[in-house]
Amino acid sequence: MKPLTKNMFREIKQSKGRFIAIILIIMLGVLIFVGVKAAGPSLNDSLNKTVTGKHLSDVQMISSSGFTQKDIKLAESVSGAKAETAYYKQVVGGKDQVAVSLYGYDKSSKQNQLIIRSGRLPRHQNEIVLDQAAKLNYHYKLGQNFSFAKSANLKSASYKIVGFVSSPQYIDSQARGSSNVGDGTVRMFAYLYPEQMKMPFATQMNVRFNSLQSKNTFNDSYKDAVDDKLSALKKAFKGRAKVRSNEVFGASLKQVQSQQAQLDQAKAQLEAAKFAGADVSAQEATLKEQQQQLTDASDKLSKQATSSYTWQTRDDLPGFSAFGESSDRIAAIANVFPVFFFLIAALITFTTITRMIEEARGQIGTFKALGYTKWEIAKNYFYYALTAGLIGTILGAVIGNESLPRIVLALYKQYIPLNWDVKFQWGIILLSLLFALISTVGAAMFVVRQELSEGPAALMRPKAPKSAKKILMERIKPLWNHLSFNQKVSYRNLFRFKSRMLMTIIGIAGGTALILTGFGIQNSIGASGTQQYDKIFDYQAVVRLSGNNPDRALKVLESDKQYNRNVQINATTGNVSANGEKVDDVNFYTPEDKTFSKYVELKDLSGKRLNLSNDGVIVTKKMASILGVEKGDTIKVAKSNGDGGDIKVAGVTQNYVGHYMYLNKYTYTKIFGDAPKTNTLLVNLKSQTTKHRNHLANKLLKSGGVMGTSYTYDQQSMISKMTTALNPIVWIFILLSGVLSFVVLYNLTNINVSERIRELSTIKVLGFYNNEVTMYIVRENIILTILGIAVGYGVGNLLTTYILHQASTELVVFPLTISLMGYITATILMIVFTIIVMSITHQRLKHIDMIGALKSTE
Incomplete structure (x- = not known):
């Protein structure tokens, strides 16, 4: 072994602490840099692998009039589409009478396959499998019976629980979507044989495209491709709703029309008899009752007879977008925190390597005097730094890439069991290697080059110490004179x-x-x-009225012990745009009276209270930031039905969750052309429990005057x-x-x-x-x-x-x-x-x- 190489190994042996410290600092920097950077993609890849493996549909359709084989063929006319129908309805069930999304179980189905958590799938007509959430949140057990309300319209009132499952349609352990039954929020899903559901037709169609399965569901390329396929499906189904309405309700409409014609004929005959002087009061009462019944039946049929389709992609499924946002947040943090972490590690490493070479001036001078070339001397320090940098990078990259994403995946318990997919992030690893080598090899080359520029004699002497200079504290005599000798030395050394x-x-x-x-x-x-x-917000519940009369809802609320007070408002949604930007899903709140200030605190960014006035609208901070507007600017406002206009921003209020626009009645009428009508109650409640919230929402829904209740909880x-x-x-x-x-x-x-x-x-x-x-x-x-x-x-x-x-x-x-x-x-x-x-x-x-x-x- 050459003397220089021996010297390098001797240097490593004699200063093991420093060599290990360099490795550790580089390892920690790379570990957190690579590990956190890999966590976000690993979460997305793992969920993508899970839902792809369980054949989650790309597009789902819900129809009020159901689907037939014609609809399946129509969907499959879109290139690459595979369609399946499923029986689905929302019902009330369980010991707590909660809203349940009920599906028909079809063992031949290839899409949206269930994940068995315990037990098994149904084998008999009297068996049911429940959501894993039913086990965790409501403590159901295998072998128990699960009962449904009479309104569920099932063949049997109860079914034996044989399994608990998870579904790729519900990746979050809690989020199950909204409902028009129960308390307005779906609490669990369940599967039983479709024959038990007493439904004349399937109401859900699942569509999957083979060409999209190779794409990651969270990538833009997938989302763009799904949007294209969704547009093609909508085009294929254009006009289908009207045809389907005639197929399902045509005969019933003709029957109602025939009955109306017969009733009109009977009325004419009765009028003729009445004109002739006959007593027809009993017949008149009978005809009047028959007319009322026929009118009610006609109204009900008219509502049903209009077929409608609801379209949704994976992003619209409960919990799906929240999962993507969660991994996006980790990715956003990974763009800042690990970089700063790594910069600190690199800076300290650079200092350590620099100091190590400066300490070796004597050796460098000796080797130079013995006739070794600059490269021969430099390459040993190059190899020393390279070795430490490579070892630290390799350890950090492997440990970081293999451990941190797996720890995060293991702790993501609120989602369905994920099939882990942790890939090596080669781009990030190479980038971290580059940074590591700059801070080790770069430091070594920089300092060695400086040292080798001096002659052997100068190098073999220690560097002259820095000359002492007066520090600022010395010029403050009263302070300096009161310091001890040791204190003076310490302060001088600090600034020296x-x-x-x-x-x-x-x-x-x-x-x-x-x-x-x-x-x-x-x-x-x-x-x-x-x-x-x-x-x-100083309210705990938002009660959506089914009409413009709050009396029924208020009667229920006032009988509740936890009720405190309420304010009536008009609440609607729409979009706001300005400067080429647009914000959708904005909540427009128009209060009935000035007590609104007790429920929503409107303050500008300096903390000054804002009041609703005729000068314009108050918008929330995030929305104003997106639109690039401030007080005095003009924005364009539109409701979901398209009504709207331009209005000035009267103020910008602090807000942290959601988008809101606040306006008084005058401004509402000015923008939308009609007076606002009360359709929502903001309710202030005392302390509540989950059981109380569910009970109150159920009572409100049953009152007939409420569409649904949501809680800030x-x-x-x-x-x-x-x-x-x-x-x-x-x-x-x-x-x-x-x-x-x-x-x-x-x-x-x-x-x-x-x-x-x-x-x-x-x-x-x-x-x-x-x-x-x-x-x-x-x-x-x-x-x-x-x-x-x-x-x-x-x-x-x-x-x-x-x-x-x-x-x-x-x-x-x-x-x-x-x-x-x-x-x-x-x-x-x-x-x-x-x-x-x-x-x-x-x-x-x-x-x-x-x-x-x-x-x-x-």
Whole structure:
């Protein structure tokens, strides 16, 4: 082995701590960079693999008049389409009388295949399989009977539970969609044999396209392709609704028309008899009753006779878009947090490599004097840095790519069992390798090149120490004169070695900021729900009226013990556009009276209260940001039916969840041309339980005056789930940030001691005790730790703000919120790390080889 190579291995052996530290820092940087970057794609790939394996349909159609073989052929006329029909209706069932999405079980079906969680699928007509949510949330067990309400119109009142399942149509363990039965929210789904459902025709058609199965369901290419296929399907079914209406209801309509003609003839005969003087009062009463019955039957048939189709893609399925948004948030965080993490790691590595080569000046000078070429000398340090960089990168990439995504997948318990699909993110790995080599090999080449520019004699002498200069504190005489000798030395050293001071502050500030950011992400996502539903909205339920008369609903509410008060409003939805941008699904709220301010707090961004006036409308902050408008600008408003016009923005109010536009009656009439009518109640309730909410919603629906009831509790639960979903990522951030902080602090302290070994040996020879020698270093570290923590607070807030901006969705804004516990934890961790490092340093300083350190190198 050549002398230079031997020297390199000897260098690694003698400074194992530094070599391992470089590897660890690079490994941690790459691990979090690659691991978090891989988490989002792995979630999407895993769900895509799961739903593709279970043949989830690409498009679903719901028809009020059902589907036939003609409809299947019509759907399959679109290139690549495979269509299946299914029996489906929403019913009320279970011991809690909740809304259930009931499907007909067909074992030959190839789409939307069930995932058995326990038990088995139905084999007999009296058997049923339930949603896994029924087991988890309502505690049903195998072998029990599940009963349905009479209104479900089934062959039997109850069925034996033989299995619990998950479905690719319902990937979220909680979200099941809305309903027009029960309390207005579907709580579970169930499957039994279609013969038990007493339905004349299938009401759902599932369409799947083979050409789309190779595409990832979350990619834009898939979404664009589905939109094209959906347009083709709609084109194929154009005019089909009218034909289908005639097929189903044509005979019934003719029968009603025939009965009406007979009734009209009977009325004419009765009028003739009455004219002749006969007593026909009894016959008149009979005819009047018959006419009423025929009118009711005609009205009911007219409503049914108009066939309608509801179209939905995978994005419209309950929980699907929420899953995509969750992985998007992780991806948004991954674009910022790991990059900052890696930059800190790279910066410290660069410093470590630089210091290592500067310490080897004597060796470089010796080899140069012995006649070795610059490249021969440089390549050993190149290999040293390359080895450390490659080992750190490989370990970090493998551990990060294989562990973090799997941990996240394992903890995503609120979704159906995912078939894990964790791919190596080669692009990210190569990028991290590039950064790692720049911070190791790049540092080595840069410093060696500088050192080799000097002659052998100059290199074999130690670098001249920096000349002392007066620091600012020395010029403040009253302060300086009150400092002890040791304190003066510490402050002089701090400002004398500015680069070392800066690197230590950056290292500690970076660690503090990263830990604080972890807590900030967690707190801020949860805070959006708290701010919206505890501070801005002061109502707990939204009651949708079936007409414009609230009396029936108010009668039910006033009989409820938890009822407090309500405000009547007109609520409708539409879109708002300006500057070439458009926001859909905007809630337009027009209150009946001024008590509305007790239910919705309208304040501008400076905290000033806003009032509804004739000057224009008040819009929410996120919508104003998307549209690029502010107070005084003009926007275009349109309801879902197309009515609307231009109006000025009278104010922008703070809001965190959803899009809202608030306007008074005058402004409503001005924009839409007609007066607003009460169709919604915002209800303030006292403390509620899940059982109470379900019971009240059920009573309101049964009153006949209510279409449905929604609770703010459900929206808060959704946001709470968003926080829970990100918790694994956040805790991983905090843990790895803590580890990085410790390694960085340890490494920088080692560099500090190595640089000053002669200085420390000198004061030890002069009679300083071991504790005094340690305090010589510790005093500086305490000051730098305090400064680093303070800087870290500021950086942590800025970093959290930027990440939250990246992670916010079109509907949800995350307010910057970092709890006191976050600050306390970050501070305590940095102090603990400093104490541990100082303890290790103290043991090292007790065993300094003073003779070896002080002997002349001349």
